[in-house]
Amino acid sequence: MVALVLVAASARALDTGDVNGRPIHLDVTEAASVLYNVDNRNTVPSSVVRLIDDDWGVYYNRLNAQASYGRFQVGLRLDSAWFFASKEPVEVGLDLLRERHGGALPATYSRKDAAYFVQKTTEASRELSTRYTSWIYPAKYWVSYASPDLDATVGDFYAQFGRGLVLSVRKQDELASDTTIRGARATARLRADSVRFRLTALGGVLNPLRFDESSGRYLGVTPAVTSGLASVTEAGMPRAQASPFDASASPTFAPDRVVGVELEGGTKLVTVGVHGSLLGRSLPTDANGVPTPLSPGVVRSADSVRTGSVSLSLPDLGGHGALYAEAALQGLSYPAELERTSSSLPPAGHALYGSASVFFSPVTFTAEGKHYRRFFPLLANVDLAHAPEFSAVQYSAPPTTEALWVDTEFEGFNTCVTGGRLKGDLAVAKRASVFVWAGRYASWAESVANERCDVSGAAENRVWDLATGAELGSNDGRSRATVTAGVRLDDADRLLVDPNGGETHVYYREAYVRHDVVHPLGADFTAKLQGYGRRRHQTQSGVAAPWTEIQETFAVDFRAKLVVGTGFEYIGNPQFSPTYFNGFVSYNVTSSSSVSLFAGQRRGGLRCVSGVCRVYPPFEGVRLDATIRF
Amino acid sequence: MTATAERGFGALLPLVLSLSSSLVAGCGANSAGVPEDLLRAVGSGGERPEAGAGVQYPPGPYGVRVGEVTADLCFDGWRDPKGASYDTSRFGRVCLSDFHADASARLLLVESCAIWCAACRAEYGGDGQSHPSLSEQLAARKARGFRVLGTLFQDGDSNPATPENAATWATAYSVDFPFVADPDHQLGLFTSANVAPFNLLLDTRTMKIVLALNGDEPSVLYGAVDQFLGAPPP
Numbered sequence: 001m002v003a004l005v006l007v008a009a010s011a012r013a014l015d016t017g018d019v020n021g022r023p024i025h026l027d028v029t030e031a032a033s034v035l036y037n038v039d040n041r042n043t044v045p046s047s048v049v050r051l052i053d054d055d056w057g058v059y060y061n062r063l064n065a066q067a068s069y070g071r072f073q074v075g076l077r078l079d080s081a082w083f084f085a086s087k088e089p090v091e092v093g094l095d096l097l098r099e100r101h102g103g104a105l106p107a108t109y110s111r112k113d114a115a116y117f118v119q120k121t122t123e124a125s126r127e128l129s130t131r132y133t134s135w136i137y138p139a140k141y142w143v144s145y146a147s148p149d150l151d152a153t154v155g156d157f158y159a160q161f162g163r164g165l166v167l168s169v170r171k172q173d174e175l176a177s178d179t180t181i182r183g184a185r186a187t188a189r190l191r192a193d194s195v196r197f198r199l200t201a202l203g204g205v206l207n208p209l210r211f212d213e214s215s216g217r218y219l220g221v222t223p224a225v226t227s228g229l230a231s232v233t234e235a236g237m238p239r240a241q242a243s244p245f246d247a248s249a250s251p252t253f254a255p256d257r258v259v260g261v262e263l264e265g266g267t268k269l270v271t272v273g274v275h276g277s278l279l280g281r282s283l284p285t286d287a288n289g290v291p292t293p294l295s296p297g298v299v300r301s302a303d304s305v306r307t308g309s310v311s312l313s314l315p316d317l318g319g320h321g322a323l324y325a326e327a328a329l330q331g332l333s334y335p336a337e338l339e340r341t342s343s344s345l346p347p348a349g350h351a352l353y354g355s356a357s358v359f360f361s362p363v364t365f366t367a368e369g370k371h372y373r374r375f376f377p378l379l380a381n382v383d384l385a386h387a388p389e390f391s392a393v394q395y396s397a398p399p400t401t402e403a404l405w406v407d408t409e410f411e412g413f414n415t416c417v418t419g420g421r422l423k424g425d426l427a428v429a430k431r432a433s434v435f436v437w438a439g440r441y442a443s444w445a446e447s448v449a450n451e452r453c454d455v456s457g458a459a460e461n462r463v464w465d466l467a468t469g470a471e472l473g474s475n476d477g478r479s480r481a482t483v484t485a486g487v488r489l490d491d492a493d494r495l496l497v498d499p500n501g502g503e504t505h506v507y508y509r510e511a512y513v514r515h516d517v518v519h520p521l522g523a524d525f526t527a528k529l530q531g532y533g534r535r536r537h538q539t540q541s542g543v544a545a546p547w548t549e550i551q552e553t554f555a556v557d558f559r560a561k562l563v564v565g566t567g568f569e570y571i572g573n574p575q576f577s578p579t580y581f582n583g584f585v586s587y588n589v590t591s592s593s594s595v596s597l598f599a600g601q602r603r604g605g606l607r608c609v610s611g612v613c614r615v616y617p618p619f620e621g622v623r624l625d626a627t628i629r630f
Numbered sequence: 631m632t633a634t635a636e637r638g639f640g641a642l643l644p645l646v647l648s649l650s651s652s653l654v655a656g657c658g659a660n661s662a663g664v665p666e667d668l669l670r671a672v673g674s675g676g677e678r679p680e681a682g683a684g685v686q687y688p689p690g691p692y693g694v695r696v697g698e699v700t701a702d703l704c705f706d707g708w709r710d711p712k713g714a715s716y717d718t719s720r721f722g723r724v725c726l727s728d729f730h731a732d733a734s735a736r737l738l739l740v741e742s743c744a745i746w747c748a749a750c751r752a753e754y755g756g757d758g759q760s761h762p763s764l765s766e767q768l769a770a771r772k773a774r775g776f777r778v779l780g781t782l783f784q785d786g787d788s789n790p791a792t793p794e795n796a797a798t799w800a801t802a803y804s805v806d807f808p809f810v811a812d813p814d815h816q817l818g819l820f821t822s823a824n825v826a827p828f829n830l831l832l833d834t835r836t837m838k839i840v841l842a843l844n845g846d847e848p849s850v851l852y853g854a855v856d857q858f859l860g861a862p863p864p
Binding site for chain 1: 663664665667668670672674695696697744745747748749751753755758760761784785786787788798803815820822823825828841842844845847848851852853856857
């Protein structure tokens with residue numbers, strides 16, 4: 001692979017010739033990863049899922065090809081995964097039986113041993129039917145046309161309406177998420193004097209990435225969930241596999257359908273928008289013909305979700321700021337059987353979101369606020385029992401108003417909440433500023449399930465989120481540092497059971513410091529230090545005492561060509577192994593071709609970006625990545 | 631529908647052997663790498679030893695999906711935790727067949743929780759006002775044949791739950807329905823150990839699965855319960 005990168009070092013996007021005097025550009029990018037995960041030290045007795053994530057390896061390939069001709073573009077991303085190592089079900093059964101007897105198999109076997117062995121072998125077999133399966137499939141493909149007045153796409157495309165309350169389908173590299181709509185979209189632009197209008201209409205079937213490289217899990221469909229348009233859009237996509245213990249395969253994913261319209265119009269000073277989306281589920285039916293979601297729940301059980309909003313944007317307040325406001329309504333419809341009998345399903349919900357920034361040198365104030373009542377993210381129809389790594393796949397992203405990294409809005413926090421955050425920045429020198437923020441929230445769906453968003457009871461949690469910090473930079477721009485220190489205080493209105501057996505109002509506490517420093521060491525070398533330290537106490541997580549988390553990454557960059565670094569992580573939470581060490585080297589062959597090697601350990605846990613969170617398993621092993629652009 | 635045998639796990643022997651075909655043979659093992667004594671123990675599985683005496687538990691094949699009949703799982707715990715004062719020395723065997731044998735029972739909720747799971751705490755505790763606890767949900771429907779079996783499968787560090795963990799949990803939430811430890815995580819046949827709580831609704835007359843639900847989603851869970859039981863009496 002390294003040799004391939006070096007050979008391709010001089011490669012560029014290709015002009016393959018002219019047609020009618022216009023050139024055809026061909027752009028091919030090949031991204032390949034080979035990773036092998038050894039024992040990641042998360043194994044606990046009797047747990048199949050924590051044993052089965054050891055000793056597996058995959059070659060994961062993403063081939064992107066795009067060709068453009070005038071205003072037309074055609075593209076294809078072909079993903080393939082080849083698993084060259086993974087555990088066998090019987091091996092897992094025997095390992096767990098061995099562990100049950102202190103590390104060695106017993107001299108004689110009881111009936112309980114036999115039952116345990118069969119149970120764990122069955123569990124492992126079912127688990128393996130949704131993981132470590134080699135696939136090649138067309139992850140994305142499209143044909144598009146772009147002109148000043150009209151854009152049109154058939155195939156896969158991203159979409160976001162407003163601030164994401166109504167629809168947000170996009171790529172999030174930090175979460176290894178890349179969701180598109182596979183269908184058709186058209187955007188028309190009209191200009192009359194100083195007034196501009198933009199109308200977008202779209203429809204199709206939602207298409208998240210089907211393969212999760214951190215766990216080896218894949219999303220599989222069956223004919224039961226791919227009728228109608230989905231039978232076309234799901235052609236060639238991964239199919240669910242039955243374990244040897246099951247007579248037929250069950251889907252772990254059911255592709256939802258969506259249609260949406262957005263109309264925005266206005267001048268340079270003010271823009272008004274109307275946004276709407278209708279999500280339709282593909283619920284398989286049980287033996288009696290009753291629609292059955294893959295994972296029943298207040299959002300996933302709904303057979304349709306209607307969301308609409310209006311927005312107002314003032315992008316320029318006389319050169320001293322900007323203002324945005326959006327108000328949304330949401331209605332969920334359920335299968336008739338459920339709607340008839342359940343008196344506690346949520347009625348229509350609503351959301352109000354606003355942001356404003358005001359700038360008078362040297363001070364900038366930024367305020368964000370939200371008021372959500374029974375306003376749910378459009379969760380994908382995923383089988384949580386058998387593909388929990390995809391639980392965060394969603395097709396909307398109601399703003400959190402919090403810092404991007406916040407991973408402490410627990411449970412249904414953002415579905416029934418009022419609050420906001422005010423941030424002030426003071427420029428104290430040309431390249432130096434200090435900032436402070438205060439966030440205050442009340443949520444009624446964090447410490448208790450509260451889908452109807454009843455705010456009259458004792459379900460309330462009150463949160464203070466406070467932080468201060470500084471951003472410093474050298475005059476030549478080569479040196480910079482950002483430091484943030486903050487606290488989060490989350491108290492329940494009622495007394496909660498404490499892990500130590502007592503009672504407490506404390507739901508969550510945190511104090512933290514985050515830093516990101518870049519400093520030149522000489523003419524060709526630059527040092528980078530990035531990390532955080534957190535002191536956390538989560539009383540409902542089963543951990544009796546507060547714990548500390550530290551993550552530090554140090555790297556040296558040589559002429560933006562070669563990066564060599566090392567990382568350290570520590571966690572005092574007894575649910576995890578405490579220490580993690582790693583090293584990495586990366587070489588940029590050209591501006592668009594690179595190769596990198598990671599070796600060592602990386603802690604698992606929750607990772608969040610803008611309120612969308614997913615759990616990562618720990619990684620221990622070696623990973624080689626190469627990206628080549630032809 | 632699963633291939634699990636009607637007459638116990640012994641009939642799984644050929645399947646287990648077929649799965650093990652890629653393993654390298656070891657000393658004292660067959661060609662599949664599984665010790666011969668263990669295969670014999672599996673092969674002689676026969677009837678599940680704990681199917682309640684005199685109880686005609688529905689025959690298999692047993693499965694893990696909605697509409698399928700679930701196997702007769704048995705656990706160590708209390709049938710009446712409060713009556714036993716949460717004393718682990720008064721642990722006994724609690725089986726799904728106990729609920730099948732209860733003529734007044736119609737629908738059983740098997741709830742699987744872990745000490746590390748905050749949503750499980752919310753499910754057991756409620757908020758004392760408008761969001762009922764599990765015990766309160768049971769009390770509101772017990773006369774209509776609703777039953778609950780609570781199972782605890784892991785402690786705060788994700789290790790298998792001990793009887794002491796079960797006592798701590800049951801005491802903290804004043805559990806007043808059958809409650810057991812599930813250190814082997816037998817409910818792992820239905821769902822991942824990484825996801826909790828897990829709620830399984832069983833028709834106690836047929837032992838067929840009515841609903842399998844991950845997470846604390848009371849509106850959907852009790853919507854299904856009330857759909858099955860019918861409207862409460864006025």
